[in-house]
Amino acid sequence: MDGNWCKRSRKADIVADAASNISAAEIPPPSFPVLVSMFSTQAAVALGMIPHPVTNQRTVELPIAKHFIGMLTVLEDKTRGNLSSEEATFLERSLHQLRVAFLEVERNAK
Numbered sequence: 001m002d003g004n005w006c007k008r009s010r011k012a013d014i015v016a017d018a019a020s021n022i023s024a025a026e027i028p029p030p031s032f033p034v035l036v037s038m039f040s041t042q043a044a045v046a047l048g049m050i051p052h053p054v055t056n057q058r059t060v061e062l063p064i065a066k067h068f069i070g071m072l073t074v075l076e077d078k079t080r081g082n083l084s085s086e087e088a089t090f091l092e093r094s095l096h097q098l099r100v101a102f103l104e105v106e107r108n109a110k
Contacts (some may be wrong), residue, residue, distance in 0.1 A: 032087050042095045043068035
């Protein structure tokens with residue numbers, strides 16, 4: 001076992017504590033925009049665009065950002081032709097903003 005298990009355990013405790021403080025009234029009903037927003041927010045956190053909700057720190061993790069952008073791309077591919085115009089536009093704009101941000105962060109990291 002490595003020496004980081006304690007740090008990982010503490011992070012898991014912080015996340016669990018934060019999740020337990022959310023009331024049912026604060027959780028939005030399931031919908032396509034909520035799903036897109038969930039993945040977009042995770043990508044934005046990984047790009048350092050917004051602070052992590054638990055640590056309140058901005059960190060850049062390009063592989064994680066790439067993963068969530070990829071998840072949104074899969075969603076776009078698999079739902080093409082089955083979305084309302086508002087849903088399709090929301091997904092397209094979200095993906096465009098995240099792709100541009102990814103390229104900027106990647107360029108600045110070099």
